[in-house]
Structures are given as C-alpha cells and as structure tokens.
Amino acid sequence: EVPNAYERLQKEGIEFQTITAGKFKRTVTPTKKISKEDIKKSTEDIQEIFNLFKNFVGAQRPQLDIENVATGDTWFGKDALDRGLCDEIATADDILLEFVDAGYDLYEVAYNPAPEGVGGLFAGGLPGSSIVANEASVGGWRGVFRSAVRGVVSDVKEEVMSELSSSMKDMNSVERRYMAKDDSADRIRMEE
Numbered sequence: 145e146v147p148n149a150y151e152r153l154q155k156e157g158i159e160f161q162t163i164t165a166g167k168f169k170r171t172v173t174p175t176k177k178i179s180k181e182d183i184k185k186s187t188e189d190i191q192e193i194f195n196l197f198k199n200f201v202g203a204q205r206p207q208l209d210i211e212n213v214a215t216g217d218t219w220f221g222k223d224a225l226d227r228g229l230c231d232e233i234a235t236a237d238d239i240l241l242e243f244v245d246a247g248y249d250l251y252e253v254a255y256n257p258a259p260e261g262v263g264g265l266f267a268g269g270l271p272g273s274s275i276v277a278n279e280a281s282v283g284g285w286r287g288v289f290r291s292a293v294r295g296v297v298s299d300v301k302e303e304v305m306s307e308l309s310s311s312m313k314d315m316n317s318v319e320r321r322y323m324a325k326d327d328s329a330d331r332i333r334m335e336e
Contacts, residue, residue, distance in 0.1 A: 150177045205229070255298065 153160070153175060160175040171182040171189075194214075202210040208228050213219075224230050244250055 147174055148172075148178060149174050255294075
C-alpha cells in the first residue's frame with residue numbers, strides 16, 4: 145500500500161522529475177501518476193516474490209501443503225506447530241541453554257556505538273558498522289533488510305531490558321547462572 149499524492153501535487157503546481165534507467169525502475173510511487181501498466185508490473189513482481197517464498201518454504205518443509213498454508217495468514221505458537229510451520233516451541237533462553245548444555249560458549253554481541261534505531265538504517269546500514277553498510281550497498285535489499293532487523297532487535301532489546309532491569313536484579317534463575325559478562329574490552333587495549 146503506497147499513498148499517492150500525484151493529483152494533489154498537480155493542484156499545488158509541484159512536479160517531480162525522476163531519472164531512472166529502465167522502463168520499470170519506478171512503477172508505483174507517491175509522486176507520479178500510476179498507470180494500469182504500472183499496477184500490472186507491480187502485481188507481477190509481488191507474485192514472483194511470493195512464488196519464490198513459497199518455493200523456498202516448500203523446499204525446506206516438503207511435508208507441508210504449501211498452497212494450504214501460504215495464504216497470507218499468520219499463525220503463532222501451537223497453531224504454527226500444528227501446521228508444521230515450526231519444529232518446536234521454545235524461548236530464546238531455552239535454545240541458548242541447550243547450546244550451553246552441549247558445551248558451547250555463550251557470548252553477547254553489542255554494537256559500538258549502539259544503533260540509533262531503525263530510522264537511519266535505510267541510508268546504508270548501522271551507524272559505526274562498515275560491514276553492514278557494505279552489505280547494504282552490495283547486497284541490495286538483503287543488506288537493508290539485515291540492517292533493519294538488527295536495528296529493530298536492538299530497539300526491542302533496550303525496551304525489554306529497561307522494563308525488566310529492576311526485577312532481574314533480584315532473580316537467581318537458571319539463565320543467570322549460565323550468563324557471563326565479557327569484560328575483555330576493559331582489560332585489553334589495542335595500540336598501533
């Protein structure tokens with residue numbers, strides 16, 4: 145869904161000029177008159193992406209009746225499990241604890257400087273992260289998507305941690321026994 149302000153802009157005497165390479169580079173935008181051909185092309189593109197998604201999910205989960213579940217509906221928890229869309233229901237802590245119990249080390253990754261939120265991500269990645277910025281420019285929408293997800297996850301983590309910080313101080317849970325803080329940055333310096 146894209147709002148289209150073309151007629152309003154025309155009434156105000158505002159005209160947008162867009163220079164592109166390729167007939168279908170900009171089909172549906174808020175600032176141009178949308179033709180039937182534009183809508184047809186956008187619909188075809190969306191259907192192609194949907195078919196790619198269905199083929200990928202179907203290849204990963206061949207037991208699924210993909211036409212029955214790829215309807216645009218969203219299923220959570222037990223409903224997703226019952227339909228074969230997931231293998232089990234577990235929290236992130238459950239999965240991390242399984243890895244710890246299997247002998248893996250557990251580390252927390254933090255961005256420095258911390259992401260400023262999702263707003264700046266579409267300009268080329270997370271602030272202070274040349275790797276992600278490079279992925280965004282080289283990987284196209286995949287890099288942008290990765291950056292957006294990382295920013296959203298970081299924002300959600302901050303919200304949850306601030307809400308839970310007072311109650312977590314008094315907790316003595318299994319999760320906290322397995323957690324360790326990497327303070328090596330405080331003890332190790334790099335010098336040129």
